[in-house]
Amino acid sequence: MGLALALATSVAVAPNASAYDKYGAAAYADAWALGRNRAYPSFGSDCTNFVSQALVGGGFSMVGYPKSTTDDHNWWVAPHYWWWDWTYSWSSASHLRQFLIWHVPGGYSQGQASGSSASTWTPSSVVTGDVLFYDWGGGEGISHASMQVGWGTDPNSGWYGNYVDQHTTDRRHAFWSLRPYNSQMASTTTVYFMT
Amino acid sequence: MKNHFRSLTSMRWPLFIVGATGLTVFLALSATISASAGGDPVAAVNASQNSEVAPVQTAATEAILAHQSMGAPMNSAALRPNAGAARAAAKNGATALSAPDAALAKGDVQQRSSAADAAFAKAFGSASSGLKAREQTRLNNVKALLSDPDFRFIDSGVSAITYDSTSVSGNTAVTVAHVVTWSQFQDKDQAGKWHEASPENTIIVTTTLSKSGSTWKVSDLTWTFATGSAP
Numbered sequence: 001m002g003l004a005l006a007l008a009t010s011v012a013v014a015p016n017a018s019a020y021d022k023y024g025a026a027a028y029a030d031a032w033a034l035g036r037n038r039a040y041p042s043f044g045s046d047c048t049n050f051v052s053q054a055l056v057g058g059g060f061s062m063v064g065y066p067k068s069t070t071d072d073h074n075w076w077v078a079p080h081y082w083w084w085d086w087t088y089s090w091s092s093a094s095h096l097r098q099f100l101i102w103h104v105p106g107g108y109s110q111g112q113a114s115g116s117s118a119s120t121w122t123p124s125s126v127v128t129g130d131v132l133f134y135d136w137g138g139g140e141g142i143s144h145a146s147m148q149v150g151w152g153t154d155p156n157s158g159w160y161g162n163y164v165d166q167h168t169t170d171r172r173h174a175f176w177s178l179r180p181y182n183s184q185m186a187s188t189t190t191v192y193f194m195t
Numbered sequence: 196m197k198n199h200f201r202s203l204t205s206m207r208w209p210l211f212i213v214g215a216t217g218l219t220v221f222l223a224l225s226a227t228i229s230a231s232a233g234g235d236p237v238a239a240v241n242a243s244q245n246s247e248v249a250p251v252q253t254a255a256t257e258a259i260l261a262h263q264s265m266g267a268p269m270n271s272a273a274l275r276p277n278a279g280a281a282r283a284a285a286k287n288g289a290t291a292l293s294a295p296d297a298a299l300a301k302g303d304v305q306q307r308s309s310a311a312d313a314a315f316a317k318a319f320g321s322a323s324s325g326l327k328a329r330e331q332t333r334l335n336n337v338k339a340l341l342s343d344p345d346f347r348f349i350d351s352g353v354s355a356i357t358y359d360s361t362s363v364s365g366n367t368a369v370t371v372a373h374v375v376t377w378s379q380f381q382d383k384d385q386a387g388k389w390h391e392a393s394p395e396n397t398i399i400v401t402t403t404l405s406k407s408g409s410t411w412k413v414s415d416l417t418w419t420f421a422t423g424s425a426p
Contacts, residue, residue, distance in 0.1 A: 168425065179382075181392070
């Protein structure tokens with residue numbers, strides 16, 4: 001996400017951009033990895049909603065409000081009567097990835113790795129504030145997203161290397177491939193890096 | 196076909212209400228039957244009426260256990276609880292070890308690897324090409340792990356299979372089950388320290404089966420992590 005992006009101050013689209021603050025995004029992720037920000041909706045499967053929030057926390061502007069919720073060119077969430085309205089790209093991992101690929105400035109694919117990888121580091125082009133997408137290999141494609149927020153020791157597993165924050169399951173500073181938490185790690189599980 | 200089954204499964208309660216009025220509804224409305232866990236009275240009636248449910252679930256269970264063996268070879272096809280949680284607690288979880296303190300002997304690894312090959316052939320021999328490819332990838336990945344000197348495989352298993360629904364229509368069947376899977380292993384980090392993990396996840400497995408002669412064989416198997424149980 002290393003391109004110029006706008007700071008979202010409201011649900012209105014503000015395509016005039018400022019630089020994406022990757023550390024701001026990571027700080028948001030660290031702050032809310034184990035909690036829920038009541039300024040946003042919360043879902044049973046909350047991973048992509050959480051990553052979307054962190055992107056906004058880093059200055060990424062919502063796009064296309066109030067246009068189609070199903071068009072992956074749009075990416076927004078907004079209060080709607082007593083609940084919320086949101087795009088597929090806000091809440092669904094595969095749709096967020098498509099949005100980031102299509103959006104300019106957005107994201108760029110930086111390769112992939114096996115979910116069984118014990119490599120200490122993600123590819124060198126992947127840095128704090130970048131988004132990782134996961135295909136567990138069960139046949140449904142990409143279905144999970146997390147944000148890389150730094151490196152060090154995963155406090156729960158002891159694994160050392162790049163780590164991520166994520167929701168559902170909520171984890172803070174989890175080893176990037178999630179290998180220590182995955183009984184299905186030898187599956188065709190694939191991690192896609194977006195930067 | 197899958198959606199058709201699901202739509203019928205979702206109609207179980209309305210059908211039961213009609214049935215309570217004295218109509219013989221199930222055979223009249225559809226040849227499809229459903230059996231569900233959790234004491235559903237309609238499911239109980241259906242299960243008793245259809246002798247195919249048990250063999251379908253037996254074949255599905257065999258495929259589910261084979262699937263787990265493809266990803267982490269088990270030493271038994273029986274359900275077994277995860278002993279890793281107790282091990283991890285005894286080791287204080289994230290504490291690093293100076294050396295691997297548990298691993299399979301090479302002979303055991305070879306035996307499990309061979310058993311996984313046999314399970315693959317038996318369970319997925321008639322499967323779709325997509326499923327074969329996915330399971331073959333799992334098997335290849337785990338064999339690569341087993342040969343990695345910085346990896347120590349300890350154990351793996353399935354501790355529970357709960358069938359949410361079983362639908363049979365002619366020579367085709369679909370089952371949906373919650374499956375608790377686990378594995379135990381150790382990795383060496385770049386500092387030479389070993390770390391043990393014992394992940395346990397519940398996955399929702401959808402199995403499609405076809406009947407050939409008198410035998411049910413899996414033709415497709417897809418899965419996803421249950422909400423709240425993903426890595």
